[in-house]
Amino acid sequence: xxxxxxGPCPLxxxxxxxxxxxxxxPEPVMQPLPAGPFPEExxxxxxAQPESxxxxxxxxxxxxxxxxxxxxxxxxxWYWGSITASEARQHLQKMPEGTFLVRDSTHPSYxxxxxxxxxxxxTNVRIEYADxxxxxxSNCLSRPRILAFPDVVSxxxxxxxSCATDTRxxxxxxxxxxxxxxxKEAGDPALPAPAATAVHLKLVQPFVHRGRAPSLQHLCRLxxxxxxxxxxxxxxxxxxxxxxxxxxxxx
Numbered sequence: 001x002x003x004x005x006x007g008p009c010p011l012x013x014x015x016x017x018x019x020x021x022x023x024x025x026p027e028p029v030m031q032p033l034p035a036g037p038f039p040e041e042x043x044x045x046x047x048a049q050p051e052s053x054x055x056x057x058x059x060x061x062x063x064x065x066x067x068x069x070x071x072x073x074x075x076x077x078w079y080w081g082s083i084t085a086s087e088a089r090q091h092l093q094k095m096p097e098g099t100f101l102v103r104d105s106t107h108p109s110y111x112x113x114x115x116x117x118x119x120x121x122x123t124n125v126r127i128e129y130a131d132x133x134x135x136x137x138s139n140c141l142s143r144p145r146i147l148a149f150p151d152v153v154s155x156x157x158x159x160x161x162s163c164a165t166d167t168r169x170x171x172x173x174x175x176x177x178x179x180x181x182x183x184k185e186a187g188d189p190a191l192p193a194p195a196a197t198a199v200h201l202k203l204v205q206p207f208v209h210r211g212r213a214p215s216l217q218h219l220c221r222l223x224x225x226x227x228x229x230x231x232x233x234x235x236x237x238x239x240x241x242x243x244x245x246x247x248x249x250x251x
């Protein structure tokens with residue numbers, strides 16, 4: 001969606017001639033305790049838990065998570081790989097609003113970028129990866145409200161479903177899927193000035209790569225996932241059930 005100690009170590013510092021050894025130094029004068037209960041007593045009455053423990057990074061877990069995401073994206077057909085922001089703009093320029101694709105990010109700190117056709121034209125939203133989860137990039141204030149997902153396809157599918165729900169609502173002005181303000185993608189001339197970058201995303205239809213047209217098997221798999229919530233309950237041969245599990249999404 002990171003310490004090198006300079007100077008000699010005090011424990012290994014050589015003793016100077018004529019200097020009293022550390023164990024012969026006079027004991028320090030005891031200082032009066034501060035008023036109030038002892039920390040030990042407070043801990044017994046109300047055990048204090050640390051607010052947050054630093055998470056231990058697992059490179060193997062990250063590798064598996066990213067590899068799974070790449071596998072899903074290749075199966076999707078709307079992952080365009082390492083095209084630039086200008087190329088994505090050209091592909092989406094004449095498409096209807098809500099058409100989107102996923103591509104490799106040109107920013108070295110991000111893996112993927114979501115390119116979308118909006119009312120202002122094609123725009124780009126980086127996809128952040130952290131703690132084995134993916135989320136849309138955002139500013140610090142809105143980041144706690146942005147949902148995280150185990151892979152990019154799950155992220156995109158969630159926002160597509162949210163937009164479809166808002167469109168079917170009875171509200172005269174349905175609230176579109178919120179998209180946080182994001183910095184300009186390298187080489188992208190589509191984004192306006194930073195003060196006007198708050199664009200509401202509307203994800204409707206993926207833009208399938210022309211050279212990666214989905215097979216009939218894949219289209220059938222998508223139809224089954226749209227109709228059945230749990231494919232494990234279907235009386236299918238193991239090989240067919242495994243094929244459905246390889247891509248458990250609806251788009």
